[in-house]
Amino acid sequence: MALAVSQTGLPQPAAGQTVAARAASTPAAAGGAATTTPPTTPAATITFLDPTSSSVVVGDSSTLSAAVMLANAAQTTAAEPNLPEGKTPPANVEIKALLRSSKWKNIPTGAAQSMFVPPGVNLLQLTTTVAAERSDYPLAGVLVMREIGSKAKPSTMVLSAITLEDPGTADWSVVKSAGIAALAGILLGTVVLLVRLGRRALDTRMGPAGSSLAEGWSAALLIGGPFLTTAFTLAGFPDSPATMTKKTYLIVSFVLAIVIGVAPNIYGLYKAPTLVIDPTGKPTIQNQGLSGLFIISAWFTLTGCLGQLALLQLVFRDLTGARALSSSLGYAVDLLLLGLWSAVAIYGAVAVHNTVKSQYDLQTRAEDDARAAAEAKAEAEAKAAAEAAGRPAPLNAPAAPANALPAPGPALPGWSAL
Numbered sequence: 001m002a003l004a005v006s007q008t009g010l011p012q013p014a015a016g017q018t019v020a021a022r023a024a025s026t027p028a029a030a031g032g033a034a035t036t037t038p039p040t041t042p043a044a045t046i047t048f049l050d051p052t053s054s055s056v057v058v059g060d061s062s063t064l065s066a067a068v069m070l071a072n073a074a075q076t077t078a079a080e081p082n083l084p085e086g087k088t089p090p091a092n093v094e095i096k097a098l099l100r101s102s103k104w105k106n107i108p109t110g111a112a113q114s115m116f117v118p119p120g121v122n123l124l125q126l127t128t129t130v131a132a133e134r135s136d137y138p139l140a141g142v143l144v145m146r147e148i149g150s151k152a153k154p155s156t157m158v159l160s161a162i163t164l165e166d167p168g169t170a171d172w173s174v175v176k177s178a179g180i181a182a183l184a185g186i187l188l189g190t191v192v193l194l195v196r197l198g199r200r201a202l203d204t205r206m207g208p209a210g211s212s213l214a215e216g217w218s219a220a221l222l223i224g225g226p227f228l229t230t231a232f233t234l235a236g237f238p239d240s241p242a243t244m245t246k247k248t249y250l251i252v253s254f255v256l257a258i259v260i261g262v263a264p265n266i267y268g269l270y271k272a273p274t275l276v277i278d279p280t281g282k283p284t285i286q287n288q289g290l291s292g293l294f295i296i297s298a299w300f301t302l303t304g305c306l307g308q309l310a311l312l313q314l315v316f317r318d319l320t321g322a323r324a325l326s327s328s329l330g331y332a333v334d335l336l337l338l339g340l341w342s343a344v345a346i347y348g349a350v351a352v353h354n355t356v357k358s359q360y361d362l363q364t365r366a367e368d369d370a371r372a373a374a375e376a377k378a379e380a381e382a383k384a385a386a387e388a389a390g391r392p393a394p395l396n397a398p399a400a401p402a403n404a405l406p407a408p409g410p411a412l413p414g415w416s417a418l
Contacts, residue, residue, distance in 0.1 A: 044152040045074045046093055046117050046145065058130055058139070059165045064097060064109070066126040066143065068157075072117045092148050093117055097128050099141035099162070107132045107139060114148070135242040135321060137164045163245075170243045171252045174310045175303075178256075182302035185349035190295055192353050197360060202292035205272065206359045207412030209264035209289075209297070241318040253311055260304030267297040276412070288412060291356045298355075302348040306341060313337040359412060 049071040056066045070093075096112035110128040117124065132139060139162040146154040193201035237246060244252070271287040278284045313334060320330025 042150065042152045044147060044155055045150065046070055046072045046147055047155050048143075048145065048157045049121060056159055056162055057165045058132075058137075058162060062129050062131070064099075064126075064128050064130045064162070066097075066159075068095070068124050068126050068143065070117050070122050070124060070145075072119045072122065074119050093145055094148060095126055095143055095145045097126075097130075097141060097143055097159075099130065099132070099139045099159075101132065101136035102138055102140075103136075105136060107136060107141070112146075133242075134164060138162055170314065171248050174252060174307055174314070175256070178305075178307035178310055179299075179303045181306055181345045182299050182348060185302060185345050186295060186299045186352055189349040189352035193291075193356055196357070200291075200360060201356060202290070202295075204291040204356060204360045205274070205288040205363055205412065206267075206291055206294055206356070207286065207288060209267050237315075237319065237322075237324075242321045243314045243318050249311065249315065253308065256304045256307040256311065259300050259307070263297040263300035263304070265297075266300060267293045269293055286412065291359065294356065295352060298348070298352045302345070305344055305348075309337055309341045309344065313341070362412060 047070070049069045056064065058064045093115050094112040095115060097109045099107040099109055101107055108131040113126055113128065115124055115126075126143070130139070138160075140160045141162075142159060143157040144154050145156070190201065197204070241249070267289050268287075270290055270293055272289070273285050274288045275283060276286045316325070316330055316333045316337065319325045320327060320334075325333075
């Protein structure tokens, strides 16, 4: 924020010296005509001292706070009585902020502040209300200081590039709306699973979590969402966006990326090492999870994806509001992202249902195949035992194990929630 100072610049009177405020006569000019000197304006006693040490911010969308450094050149005399205890000293200056928007719109501010400035150098705090919309920033204007009871000209301090420190509540709105929409979709898919599968909808074994740019929305938005948001906020973006600050955009995008990235770890809270047969036919150990934890992790994934799309929509709205894009193109992009957001929300519910159902079908098919194989083996063994009933048993024949281990099933494939 750049600050500049402009003040009266008149010479200060020496100690004990007064400046006449009435007209003074001068000797007659050539020709005998007398001339009259206009009254001299008294010099300001209190002036802005160092504008570079003053800071101006606007917080909570309505409050302007300024740390103003003032110099009071008034001389203290012994004749001045001490103020009684508890009595407020009289104010001797009035300071008022006059502001305009970036489009030269008048910004209403609060009433002038009355302040008491003791002799010497003082750092005083000025607070006033600002009735400005987010789209009005950055603001510019002046602080005007007038000495009460003095005829000295007011001193002014020029203010420029006043930005809004409060990011608003759009960041929470993005995360909350994404979380609610994702929860609605996940609950819908879960209800359908409970109706079709019953208890198995929550305790079905599932394979490892996996995702790729070619397979799922989650991985694409995990990388593409923060990249696009960062690119837009760093290049061609207004200094004071109407929705959120640049810093808030980057932080929210980073938080949503974390939400997407942590989802597989939630699924991995429970891992059951299971003996399976890999695609090459070799036995191996696979860590399998539960569909209940998958449903919870899918909610995190879908929340992050919807949040990234909503954040990207706000970026394009701010670009359109700042006239970096035409209104027609901005409106078309807004509709496109809104349709994409709705499609992903619906697809999330369908993906949760289909993923759990496919893993359940694969596991059920493997169990049926293993049961059929066991029955066929038992039947063959019974037939062989019946045929050998009349023959003596061969010497040194190994006895059949009492409790044979179940045959390992096939490895469950990896899944991607979106």
